Amino acid sequence: MEGKLKQLISDAESGIGLAIDSKELDKLKIEYIGKNGRLTALLKGLKDIPAQKRPVFGKLVNDARIKIEQFFSIKENQIKQREKQIRIQSETVDITLPGKKNKLGTMHPINIIKEQILDIFSGFGFKACDGPEIETDYYNFQALNIPVGHPARDMQDTFYITENILLRAHTSPTQVHVMEQEKPPIRILSYGKVYRSDDDATHSPMFHQIEGLAIDKKITLCDLKGLLDAFAKQMFSTKTKTRFRPSYFPFTEPSVEVDVSCAMCGGSGCRLCKGTGWIEILGAGMVNHRVLENCNIDTSRYSGFAFGLGIERITLIKYGIPDIRLLFENDTRFLKQFNKW
Numbered sequence: 001m002e003g004k005l006k007q008l009i010s011d012a013e014s015g016i017g018l019a020i021d022s023k024e025l026d027k028l029k030i031e032y033i034g035k036n037g038r039l040t041a042l043l044k045g046l047k048d049i050p051a052q053k054r055p056v057f058g059k060l061v062n063d064a065r066i067k068i069e070q071f072f073s074i075k076e077n078q079i080k081q082r083e084k085q086i087r088i089q090s091e092t093v094d095i096t097l098p099g100k101k102n103k104l105g106t107m108h109p110i111n112i113i114k115e116q117i118l119d120i121f122s123g124f125g126f127k128a129c130d131g132p133e134i135e136t137d138y139y140n141f142q143a144l145n146i147p148v149g150h151p152a153r154d155m156q157d158t159f160y161i162t163e164n165i166l167l168r169a170h171t172s173p174t175q176v177h178v179m180e181q182e183k184p185p186i187r188i189l190s191y192g193k194v195y196r197s198d199d200d201a202t203h204s205p206m207f208h209q210i211e212g213l214a215i216d217k218k219i220t221l222c223d224l225k226g227l228l229d230a231f232a233k234q235m236f237s238t239k240t241k242t243r244f245r246p247s248y249f250p251f252t253e254p255s256v257e258v259d260v261s262c263a264m265c266g267g268s269g270c271r272l273c274k275g276t277g278w279i280e281i282l283g284a285g286m287v288n289h290r291v292l293e294n295c296n297i298d299t300s301r302y303s304g305f306a307f308g309l310g311i312e313r314i315t316l317i318k319y320g321i322p323d324i325r326l327l328f329e330n331d332t333r334f335l336k337q338f339n340k341w
Contacts, residue, residue, distance in 0.1 A: 019075055133167060134167060261278060281313065283308055
């Protein structure tokens with residue numbers, strides 16, 4: 001039995017000495033001193049030894065375990081030191097390499113313009129409101145004086161979900177919700193995504209819109225003109241001029257289209273304004289009495305004006321962008337140009 005112990009110690013010492021990594025050493029631990037290892041197998045042989053010799057043999061087995069564990073401890077330290085050195089060498093930083101710069105993002109140009117517009121009108125006392133993008137036919141059309149069969153419905157190629165549910169074609173439904181819930185005076189901006197079946201260099205099936213609404217006593221078209229003229233000067237340049245042209249919208253009467261002098265050429269004519277010196281930026285007008293009446297607002301006491309503009313359109317004009325699709329392609333080469341804004 002003593003010979004077996006000596007052989008076990010010798011085998012363990014040589015085997016542990018040849019181990020090259022922690023994984024291999026763990027396997028040897030299981031083989032020699034594990035629950036079912038070789039040393040445990042020798043302990044099970046105690047039952048075959050005379051009772052008077054068992055204490056002596058038990059001490060020999062215990063001494064053998066201590067020796068083998070010492071072999072493992074010494075080898076573990078050697079392997080840890082070697083693995084540490086390998087890790088240090090692999091993690092060495094080459095200080096001659098150029099540094100890694102963190103790339104900073106920037107606001108999207110649409111969001112830049114949206115925040116500028118909201119900031120300008122908030123200075124005139126308007127508060128921002130948002131509403132649902134999925135609307136009923138009533139709020140998107142009927143409450144705005146566009147009943148079923150009205151020709152104005154053909155002006156907007158609307159995305160219908162059912163006969164009565166649709167993706168809003170403008171943010172005007174939000175204004176109706178506010179007029180139903182609040183009493184005048186009202187001064188709000190409704191903004192967000194709107195949807196129309198249109199797609200080319202200057203139109204997108206999804207775009208962003210901001211509409212303004214003011215309702216109070218003795219509001220006139222002159223108030224609207226003064227507000228939009230002040231907005232244009234703050235948005236583009238103090239030298240910007242505005243021009244009002246008669247137009248038609250079912251929810252305003254009278255209605256106007258508003259042009260500004262070209263931000264690129266100052267009105268002398270260029271490719272952006274197609275040589276006219278003017279660029280259309282929004283539609284506006286005095287709120288139609290029928291719209292106010294649909295919201296239970298007394299038209300004998302109150303009047304109001306409304307205006308609406310596409311954020312993408314203002315963005316294209318402000319930065320001289322030729323194609324609206326550039327705003328939605330997420331090309332970082334294009335977007336990083338707006339870091340300075």
